[in-house]
Amino acid sequence: MTSTLPAATGAQVPAQRRPVPEAGSTGRTTPPGPPPGRFRSLRPDLLLCGAILVAILVVQGWNIADYPTLSDDEGTYLAQAWAVQHGRGLAHYTYWYDHPPLGWIQIALLTWIPSAISPGAMTVGTMRVAMLLVSAVSAVLVHVLARRLALPRWAAGLAMVLFGLSPLAVVLQREIFLDNIAVMWTLLAFTLAASPSRHLWHHFGAGLAAAAGVLTKETMLVVLPALFVTMWRHSHRDTRKFALTGAVTACALIGLSYPLFALLKGELFPGSGHVSLWEGLTYQMTRPGSGFILDAGSGSWGVLHSWLYYDRVLPLGGLAGALLLLVTWRWSVTARALAGPALTVAILAAVALRPNGYLPAMYVIGALPFLALVLAGGAASVTHLVLRRWRAEGERRILTGGRYALATVLALAAGACVVPRWYDGDRTAVTADANAPYRAASAWLGSEVEHPEDTRVLVDDALWLDLVHAGYRPGLGAVWFYKADLDPAVTKTMPRGWQDVDYVVASPTVRRDARDLPNVRNAIRHSTPVATFGTGADRIEIRRIQPQTAGGTR
Template sequence: MTVTRPTATLPTGAVPAPRTVAHPVAKNPAPRFRFRTSRPDQLLCGALLMVILIVQGWNITRFPTFSDDEGTYLAQAWSVQQSMGLAHYTYWYDHPPVGWIQIALITWPASLIDPSTMTVATMRYAMLPISGISAVLLFVLARRLSLPRWAAGLGMALFGLSPLSVMLQREIFLDNVAVMWMLLAFCLAASPSRHLWHHFGAGLAAAVGVLSKETMLLVLPALLVTLWRHSHRDTRKYAVTGAVAACGLTGLGYPLYALLNSELFPGNGHVSLIDGIKYQMSRDGSGFILAKGTGSHAVLESWLYYDTVLPLGGLAGAVLLLGVLRWSVTARALAGPALAVATLALVVMRPTGYLPAMYVIQALPFLALIIAGAAASVTHTVLRRRRKADESTGLKATRWGLTLVLAAAAAAYVVPHWYESDRTALTADANAPYRAAAAWMRDAVPDPGGTRALVDDALWLDLVHAGYQPGDGAIWFYKADLDPAVAGTLPRGWRDIDYVVSSPTVRRDAVDLPTVRAALEHSAPVAVFGRGEDRIEIRRIAGGTR
């Protein structure tokens, strides 16, 4: 494209002579990253994806230890598959149901082929596609945030291969599903095409992420920052308005569902969304995260036990990007992820808040992005060329050498720590007691269909597939005290129960559950699997036969 300009000064009576001036923007338009057309990006991303899926999938049924939350979400997904409702017991609006509805869809084909595969161990494999999609989305997001290819690969590797990620992304958690949708929202918000429908799609994806796990609300301001930075100035107000409207209107579907079921407001004889929100907001706090002896500090120690690089390195990078380096190119590009990390970190610093172990899952992709961005920034600073044409070859070699030394030092620190933790994840068998207990309850009890057993949700589906009646025979131990519908089937309390499967979760929570505590006190072990605090006891209740 050329433009014509008249000469600055003209002699009297002279005719202006046009001259052409090359337009620099039109002549050299800035290239835009397109993953679907970039062969090198596809090859690098594909190679890393294979490694991530192998590491996360190897030994997935044996490590880490089954958690009660996994069993809860999978049992609720099973209930959806069986058209029994949104939960295997009364759905009381503890979480939005979109997360386990997606899990139900993912696990549905396998359950059709063999219904007995609907157990925590087998269905952990369903988390691999979610982990893989999330890893690819993180790579694409890194490239759209202007990180170089190698830095995007580094971020993807940090996200997928950190021992903390390997442990948590294997588990059937709603947080993993929500992270996938939120990464999609960020990718759409940072779309190089800047189409309005991309931004509307970002709002829709964000709403699905929040409805998968409500704590994703904390990340929405960071998404808005990313959307603002990457939308065109002329259409920004339409992009932001459309994204906010798409997110808000989709999210309103949840309270609308409660309203149509007459369960929005509290009342006698029914659950309500407002009661569920009140419960979540009023849960007993786990203490200040930096105070030793508190529950929150124990959770922090468990995170750092598996990996210190991702949590601490990412948090330090976020502080630098938002504070000291906020005007740098890298800081502007990573403003959204840095704000997400800062927001999530500030929330856990509350001394009165409750901190679940899976909370860090929401921060993992943003921590990985920040570390990768910091590495790219340092490398660029070391290797950048002077604008002078006479830069010496020796200086270039020195800078390359310094960069390689820094990279080798980082690898020397990270690789040994990650190797040991990932080797444990690939070889340890933490779930042998659960498998043995499930087999005993299946084979040693003469009449499963006429037996009542209190069990945690990690084993609930195992018992259902073994022939125990769901809800009446296999009873999730919480419900014996907290669900009036279940308590009504136990008029004699613990005397109406035959067995209690005493897992670490059952023993820990029995303190606040009178029926469960009495069942443990009036029972004797008939089989014990494992040792120490992780043991599982099959306890027969004296006089418990109906």
């Protein structure tokens, strides 16, 4: 998969210094330029990649609007993308530097045409379809990167299957998360860094793609050392210092555009009457932790078990494989080839193991492609060891047949353990309807409230755009419930606090966080349910503020 730089014109390479062919190559030289029949040689890869890609898109796309449950983060990012589309700024409320804005700017671009054709379709469930394009690009990049890391064709296909069809991946990649877009850019960076052509522009491009990944979701910053290792291994020694310097410079210059943006707006440092990048970073670094991930009963423990509920093979098998590769990288060719992905998994695992760090449910998205690559690489190594032929000619036929039989048995055993569990998880994803309560609540608020333009409703971001399309005023009528307590621009329009609210939509998110938000808590306390959709902890209650204690409809 790799090539060497040609000798200078007119120069002769001494015999003792001629390049040594790569392991597994024929030793024959290739004339300059693309070899004849290149497309024919790539056709098996294209067919395999295309077939798996179709399966991934079918499984991830089927029932995408109904499962999993709409999340508040999805609504936040989509609402911010809506604000960008409509020229309202970088957010539907005051942008406070919670994340770099490049992520939802890309979401705005992905959803621009569908929302222009049908503005009412700009809701979380419908716009999840846009994430299929991100999943498709990422899956193809996994296959290409696997081949560039010298994995055999079938192992590259296995990595693609692990990445795209694991129930954990199907659930998380459906959702409108910045992490999914950031992973796409990070995979592009690794793919360019591992280019067999070793052109300088590939490494510069890797730096630009890495910066785009970090500016999409800042957590990708921690995997840059692993990208650097991959770039070092796949750069030519004669041009390595130029390649690495160019990549680091490109990444740094693009990355510095974010603080420069804040500086030009006068919002780099805290001050009176404005938000700041410093305060946003301080909040993200000091936000309350969710506990140690191995401490039973902690929030991080619950997040870990939510991952393992969907799939144990990819996270646990990939982590074990990554640690094994890092331990054996001096002696194993596969370990050296997969050093970058293995180091990525190790870094992300180390960050997750912080004693009291904050661990969101979408954190594992950044590790999914690298877990898949490591696991596929481990399968390729085991297969190679099992099928390796001995040199004794008389024993070769018997031993080879036995080894193929053993490999088949191992493959069937692995399939028997994995396929039934994956089948159940993916069947749930393509058949379950977890969002019927949200759709019913949206329909009720759009049809049963007589004057939505004069009604104020506290709602989570998963339903915010539904209310905007139903005629509620953005920010004044449809109010994201956090802002009723935390945003001065909103609280000044509510001089009597919760009494200036007509309805509160008590979704699971609103009920969970109301204890820390006085206006929201009192609105729920002084209201009665007029409609309830769903049952149990997942129910959604539409509660009307009691007229005798509230200000009534404006």
